Amino acid sequence: xxxxxxxxxxxxxxxxxxxxxxxxxxxxxxxxxxxxxxxxxxxxxxxxxxxxxxxxxxxxxxxxxxxxxxxxxxxxxxxxxxxxxxxxxxxxxxxxxxxxxxxxxxxxxxxxxxxxxxxxxxxxxxxxxxxxxxxxxxxxxxxxxxxxxxxxxxxxxxxxxxxxxxxxxxxxxxxxxxxxxxxxxxxxxxxxxxxxxxxxxxxxxxxxxxxxxxxxxxxxxxxxxxxxxxxxxxxxxxxxxxxxxxxxxxxxxxxxxxxxxxxxxxxxxxxxxxxxxxxxxxxxxxxxxxxxxxxxxxxxxxxxxxxxxxxxxx
Numbered sequence: 001x002x003x004x005x006x007x008x009x010x011x012x013x014x015x016x017x018x019x020x021x022x023x024x025x026x027x028x029x030x031x032x033x034x035x036x037x038x039x040x041x042x043x044x045x046x047x048x049x050x051x052x053x054x055x056x057x058x059x060x061x062x063x064x065x066x067x068x069x070x071x072x073x074x075x076x077x078x079x080x081x082x083x084x085x086x087x088x089x090x091x092x093x094x095x096x097x098x099x100x101x102x103x104x105x106x107x108x109x110x111x112x113x114x115x116x117x118x119x120x121x122x123x124x125x126x127x128x129x130x131x132x133x134x135x136x137x138x139x140x141x142x143x144x145x146x147x148x149x150x151x152x153x154x155x156x157x158x159x160x161x162x163x164x165x166x167x168x169x170x171x172x173x174x175x176x177x178x179x180x181x182x183x184x185x186x187x188x189x190x191x192x193x194x195x196x197x198x199x200x201x202x203x204x205x206x207x208x209x210x211x212x213x214x215x216x217x218x219x220x221x222x223x224x225x226x227x228x229x230x231x232x233x234x235x236x237x238x239x240x241x242x243x244x245x246x247x248x249x250x251x252x253x254x255x256x257x258x259x260x261x262x263x264x265x266x267x268x269x270x271x272x273x274x275x276x277x278x279x280x281x282x283x284x285x286x287x288x289x290x291x292x293x294x295x296x297x298x299x300x301x302x303x304x305x306x307x308x309x310x311x312x313x314x
Contacts, residue, residue: 013258014217016307018225019050021215023057025250026111026140029212030058032242033138033235035109037061041099042113043092046075048085050113055082058111062104064088066095092127100134110139113227117144119151120188125165125195132199132209135230141196142213142227147185155180162191169194182255185216189226196228207231212243217256258302259295266299266306273303 030038040054044065054060063085067073073089080087088095092114099105112131116124124145131141152158158179163170169191178187193211200209213227229239242248261269268287272279279296291299299306 012219014219014256017302017305018217020305023053037108039108039110043115046079048081066092113142115144119146129199133203137232139230144225147222147224166191166195189224193226206233207236210239214251
């Protein structure tokens with residue numbers, strides 16, 4: 001595969017589409033539950049893209065970014081986009097307990113998005129348990145992690161590894177086939193969601209846990225984003241109805257794998273959409289360039305959320 005098709009040095013289109021799906025869904029949940037004074041907790045790194053969306057889309061008035069790396073912490077403090085963003089140095093497992101005891105944060109519903117860039121691990125499962133048990137009512141909780149097969153050991157060992165990570169939610173009859181290829185992504189997502197539900201049940205959360213997000217995307221490494229809502233008891237039914245409706249778009253069945261396009265290419269394709277018939281390769285050639293059929297189909301499916309910015313070089 002040519003490098004320009006595998007790596008885009010100015011943007012990650014699939015990640016951008018995934019992020020917009022998440023915040024579109026979060027906005028619907030916020031509106032349904034009439035959530036005000038929300039807090040946002042996550043890993044802002046030095047870019048803070050999700051923090052800016054939380055501020056603009058959800059009107060979040062307080063945010064906390066957790067940064068473990070020493071130099072990354074200094075850069076994150078410098079790059080924090082708003083006065084309402086607090087950057088806290090440390091591992092999530094060390095920082096989250098303190099946030100749970102913060103008098104101001106305890107009064108707010110949270111959107112917590114722990115956007116890891118590595119494979120599911122024991123530390124992440126510990127974070128899941130802590131958040132599900134202790135987050136304020138009507139909070140949204142999401143995690144993102146890698147679905148790269150090689151990170152979960154040899155195929156013959158993966159069932160055992162998942163049992164080590166997730167415990168009793170892993171069925172005894174889980175097959176090796178369920179832990180290979182694209183099926184592994186679905187298995188990881190479904191079992192980790194089951195773990196969230198199990199923790200909520202074990203902690204006797206009055207409103208339980210309602211699954212709302214299940215998204216697979218790939219800009220190189222396949223990634224998994226899952227999560228849901230920790231509703232107040234009187235909100236469980238309405239949230240369940242929303243997230244299982246035909247209009248809910250945050251649990252797509254297919255992997256988001258958007259093509260890497262130049263600004264000019266994306267604009268040309270957008271000029272042909274929406275269309276009564278699917279775009280074809282011949283149509284693209286008439287525009288003056290060429291793409292594979294699967295790239296055309298992926299763009300057409302997600303064009304409304306395709307990032308429309310370009311890198312500017314002085």
